[in-house]
Amino acid sequence: MTSESDKDKKEGAPLIKKDKKIKEQPAVAPEKKEEQAQVKDVKKKRVVVVSKKSREEESKPKPSSHQKSEQNAPTPASPHVQSLDTPRTHKRAGNLAGNASSNTTRSSSYGSSSSYGSRPTSSATTQRYEQTSSYAGRPTSSYANRYNSSPNGERPPRPNYPQGDRPAGSRPPYDRDRANQGGGRPPYGSSPNGRTGGAQSGRPYSGGSAGGGRPPYGSSPYNNNRPNSGGSTYNRSGPARAGGAKPAATETIDTSRSAGAARWAASKGKKSYQSKSQSDSEKFFQQKRKALNNTKVVPSSIDIMESITVADLARKMNLKASELIAKLMGMGVMVTINGQIDSDTATILADEYNCTVNVVSLYDETVIETVADRPEDLLPRTPIVTIMGHVDHGKTKTLDAIRSADVVSKEAGGITQHIGAYQVTLPNGQQITFLDTPGHEAFSAMRERGASVTDIVVLVVSGTEGVMPQTREAIRQAQEAKAPIIVAVNKMDLQDASMEKIQQQLAEFELTPESWGGSTIFVPISALTGMGIDLLLESILLQAEVMELKTNPHCAAEGHVIEARIDPGRGIAATVLLSRGTLNVGDAFVAGIYHGKIRAMYNDKGQRIKSATPAQPVEITGFSEGTPKAGDPFQVTKDEAFARQIASKRQELHKMEGAKNIKKVSLANFMESISELDQKELRLIIKGDVQGSVEALKQSLEKLSTQEIRLTVLSAAAGAIVEQDVKSAATSDAIIIGFHVRPTPKAQLLADQEKVEIRKYNLIYEVIEDITLAIEGLLSPELREQVTGQAEIRKVFSSSKVGNIAGCMVLSGVITRKSRIHVIRDSVVVGDCTIAGLKREKDDVKEVKEGFECGVTLQGYSDVRLGDILEAYEITEIKRRLASK
Numbered sequence: 001m002t003s004e005s006d007k008d009k010k011e012g013a014p015l016i017k018k019d020k021k022i023k024e025q026p027a028v029a030p031e032k033k034e035e036q037a038q039v040k041d042v043k044k045k046r047v048v049v050v051s052k053k054s055r056e057e058e059s060k061p062k063p064s065s066h067q068k069s070e071q072n073a074p075t076p077a078s079p080h081v082q083s084l085d086t087p088r089t090h091k092r093a094g095n096l097a098g099n100a101s102s103n104t105t106r107s108s109s110y111g112s113s114s115s116y117g118s119r120p121t122s123s124a125t126t127q128r129y130e131q132t133s134s135y136a137g138r139p140t141s142s143y144a145n146r147y148n149s150s151p152n153g154e155r156p157p158r159p160n161y162p163q164g165d166r167p168a169g170s171r172p173p174y175d176r177d178r179a180n181q182g183g184g185r186p187p188y189g190s191s192p193n194g195r196t197g198g199a200q201s202g203r204p205y206s207g208g209s210a211g212g213g214r215p216p217y218g219s220s221p222y223n224n225n226r227p228n229s230g231g232s233t234y235n236r237s238g239p240a241r242a243g244g245a246k247p248a249a250t251e252t253i254d255t256s257r258s259a260g261a262a263r264w265a266a267s268k269g270k271k272s273y274q275s276k277s278q279s280d281s282e283k284f285f286q287q288k289r290k291a292l293n294n295t296k297v298v299p300s301s302i303d304i305m306e307s308i309t310v311a312d313l314a315r316k317m318n319l320k321a322s323e324l325i326a327k328l329m330g331m332g333v334m335v336t337i338n339g340q341i342d343s344d345t346a347t348i349l350a351d352e353y354n355c356t357v358n359v360v361s362l363y364d365e366t367v368i369e370t371v372a373d374r375p376e377d378l379l380p381r382t383p384i385v386t387i388m389g390h391v392d393h394g395k396t397k398t399l400d401a402i403r404s405a406d407v408v409s410k411e412a413g414g415i416t417q418h419i420g421a422y423q424v425t426l427p428n429g430q431q432i433t434f435l436d437t438p439g440h441e442a443f444s445a446m447r448e449r450g451a452s453v454t455d456i457v458v459l460v461v462s463g464t465e466g467v468m469p470q471t472r473e474a475i476r477q478a479q480e481a482k483a484p485i486i487v488a489v490n491k492m493d494l495q496d497a498s499m500e501k502i503q504q505q506l507a508e509f510e511l512t513p514e515s516w517g518g519s520t521i522f523v524p525i526s527a528l529t530g531m532g533i534d535l536l537l538e539s540i541l542l543q544a545e546v547m548e549l550k551t552n553p554h555c556a557a558e559g560h561v562i563e564a565r566i567d568p569g570r571g572i573a574a575t576v577l578l579s580r581g582t583l584n585v586g587d588a589f590v591a592g593i594y595h596g597k598i599r600a601m602y603n604d605k606g607q608r609i610k611s612a613t614p615a616q617p618v619e620i621t622g623f624s625e626g627t628p629k630a631g632d633p634f635q636v637t638k639d640e641a642f643a644r645q646i647a648s649k650r651q652e653l654h655k656m657e658g659a660k661n662i663k664k665v666s667l668a669n670f671m672e673s674i675s676e677l678d679q680k681e682l683r684l685i686i687k688g689d690v691q692g693s694v695e696a697l698k699q700s701l702e703k704l705s706t707q708e709i710r711l712t713v714l715s716a717a718a719g720a721i722v723e724q725d726v727k728s729a730a731t732s733d734a735i736i737i738g739f740h741v742r743p744t745p746k747a748q749l750l751a752d753q754e755k756v757e758i759r760k761y762n763l764i765y766e767v768i769e770d771i772t773l774a775i776e777g778l779l780s781p782e783l784r785e786q787v788t789g790q791a792e793i794r795k796v797f798s799s800s801k802v803g804n805i806a807g808c809m810v811l812s813g814v815i816t817r818k819s820r821i822h823v824i825r826d827s828v829v830v831g832d833c834t835i836a837g838l839k840r841e842k843d844d845v846k847e848v849k850e851g852f853e854c855g856v857t858l859q860g861y862s863d864v865r866l867g868d869i870l871e872a873y874e875i876t877e878i879k880r881r882l883a884s885k
């Protein structure tokens with residue numbers, strides 16, 4: 001039985017400890033407790049305010065001094081104005097000035113930072129960029145072509161673009177006059193080959209970074225000068241800290257106990273009031289204030305990729321996207337805010353603002369540099385052979401004979417064990433790798449991606465049928481790939497097979513037999529009987545010997561994807577053929593635009609292996625995301641993080657290339673842009689009497705689209721309005737336009753039921769007019785400022801209750817209590833706020849007219865100074881018209 005004391009020991013132990021703790025604390029009088037609670041409360045509020053403040057200041061590039069003053073000054077509940085004749089200096093004004101100056105240091109540090117340049121750059125990558133910069137140019141075809149190297153492991157020479165194509169690192173200013181005369185620059189959107197290559201020529205990436213003022217990764221400009229969360233306010237009342245170190249918790253409590261706590265509490269109250277009262281118009285003003293704070297000039301130069309969205313370009317140039325869109329429209333380029341424009345167009349646009357565009361190639365950042373082979377590193381390697389030829393000429397049977405296994409019959413049984421390539425070991429120990437994919441498809445896929453994987457092509461030609469269409473195609477493909485051809489004249493076991501006939505036919509394709517003085521090897525074979533197969537293999541080895549195929553097996557592995565598939569059990573699996581290096585399980589890699597880490601590796605016999613050498617076909621697993629394509633370059637990287645980085649940049653580049661030519665708003669891309677932009681949309685289905693007028697109407701209507709409102713023609717066809725049209729309109733929320741056509745009775749009935757609007761017209765201008773009005777109805781009104789009066793600050797008073805009071809003389813117009821105010825200093829708008837109090841003498845007034853003195857306290861801005869102009873203005877909403885856009 002458990003005794004009471006035991007129970008206490010078990011259950012009551014923590015309680016006793018707690019009690020002890022409480023007892024250790026000195027006794028506090030009830031009123032003292034209340035005070036402590038208040039102080040704690042104030043402290044909590046204060047921490048919130050401070051963090052909020054630092055966030056605000058971080059987001060603003062400049063005038064932190066204003067904010068500082070504002071925070072120090074409590075919100076004036078009832079502004080009091082002293083007579084202008086009784087100047088009074090306030091002790092706190094000096095404090096505020098001191099704070100302001102400390103913040104000036106901070107704002108300059110913000111100002112020097114470039115938000116565009118904060119791209120992460122590892123030092124290792126930078127080294128690579130520097131190496132890359134020596135390229136004179138690059139092919140402009142798809143991304144995969146760019147990463148492919150030659151089969152012998154050497155990087156193909158980069159094409160040299162004509163000298164003077166573009167100076168290193170920068171673009172020459174665009175001579176508009178010349179272009180207008182049809183001279184220099186190609187038309188918009190036509191990006192001539194070599195342009196981008198020229199852009200990079202000789203321009204070291206790191207140099208570009210430096211020129212662009214890009215801060216190195218991780219070195220945030222904020223870190224240097226930004227005060228810690230305590231800020232100067234803490235310093236004033238709290239104990240001094242060495243080196244501006246973050247205050248300890250005790251310090252915070254101490255400072256909270258000071259008289260400043262009340263001010264913080266008031267400040268907190270004001271802020272919560274502000275945040276609550278954020279109406280739509282307030283948002284507008286916030287944006288405006290932000291814009292004012294960002295009244296930066298257009299930079300003299302910017303760095304962009306090969307294409308850029310209008311929004312990004314506007315941001316880089318410190319301009320409004322709408323302004324750029326308008327300019328582009330003037331140039332005949334219809335583009336939305338998130339639409340891509342190429343670097344040429346961006347250059348022309350930027351040139352309008354005397355801004356030079358430097359094209360930073362994303363491609364450069366996706367290149368995995370490899371170390372060049374030294375002659376002593378190179379060792380002979382296995383030849384890689386592709387069997388090609390016309391349908392039914394015996395390709396599979398030949399491969400089958402080579403492997404001494406009947407693949408045809410296995411395939412008939414549904415067994416597909418092959419991995420796209422396999423290696424044959426001959427009795428003498430020599431090896432040959434055969435690509436086991438249907439020749440043409442493999443070749444086409446490889447060629448499309450710029451891969452030249454095959455060393456030798458074996459062209460199988462039926463000795464009975466002779467040269468057929470696919471034989472010709474195979475010859476062309478092999479010749480384009482500069483792969484030597486060995487002709488295997490098959491089915492020589494058949495009576496009507498003729499070697500001579502085939503030789504004659506092929507001579508027309510510059511495939512002349514050695515016996516005729518040419519250099520092409522012809523081998524008579526019978527895949528059925530196995531006759532001539534040995535000779536064929538010998539011929540392959542002979543050809544390979546002549547080609548002196550060598551590679552470096554000791555470097556990081558490189559090669560190509562031969563085929564890829566999704567294995568139900570193992571996920572993404574790809575057959576890879578290495579051109580150089582040794583591949584090991586656990587290696588990080590990039591294949592095309594995807595990356596991964598080798599999880600498992602299998603040879604062509606399906607056996608699990610740990611490493612693979614050049615020309616040895618292997619199937620790998622371990623892809624982290626997508627499935628690569630046949631012909632994609634495969635490269636091992638130093639680690640997985642780098643592989644991921646490269647893959648992500650390649651994906652971005654791939655996306656950009658895909659989007660590069662999308663400039664005009666089209667039905668194909670509108671869904672994407674709408675989801676991105678949250679645009680308003682007017683959807684139409686057009687039906688007309690003849691196709692010609694339907695097309696004309698469609699084009700005219702699509703031109704009415706603005707960056708805010710998309711006009712989408714879902715379908716445009718000739719014919720009556722039928723039920724299907726109504727159904728489509730109902731599901732997609734569209735309006736039907738009937739031009740010279742009417743709905744069938746059934747369609748009309750359905751439209752009535754579904755509340756689908758059918759508008760009928762006979763004149764094209766009526767349609768345009770109606771739709772224009774509809775679009776204008778959807779346009780949000782334009783908010784326009786109207787200045788109502790101006791006052792000059794002749795004296796500044798500080799009040800402990802209401803903060804700074806501006807003693808003003810109204811110079812023109814009228815200042816009303818409801819006016820919004822621009823604070824203008826040296827012709828620069830430094831503040832945008834409302835009036836908290838307006839007084840004549842000691843009386844609150846609604847307005848003060850020209851020629852009268854008044855006292856103004858501002859809401860949301862307290863850093864008023866002698867000589868500042870207070871510009872009173874009102875916002876008026878103006879209905880937008882399409883014509884005025």
Ligand SMILES: Nc1nc2c(ncn2[C@@H]2O[C@H](COP(=O)(O)OP(=O)(O)OP(=O)(O)O)[C@@H](O)[C@H]2O)c(=O)[nH]1
Pocket residue numbers: 389390391392393394395396397398408490491492493494525526527528529
């Ligand atoms: N008599 C004879 N028949 C052959 C020979 N080689 C292949 N054949 C037959 O020709 C037909 C087609 O052979 P495949 O090896 O499937 O031809 P293929 O070129 O691979 O055909 P596709 O895969 O459709 O392009 C089969 O019926 C084979 O048995 C040969 O040397 N002699």
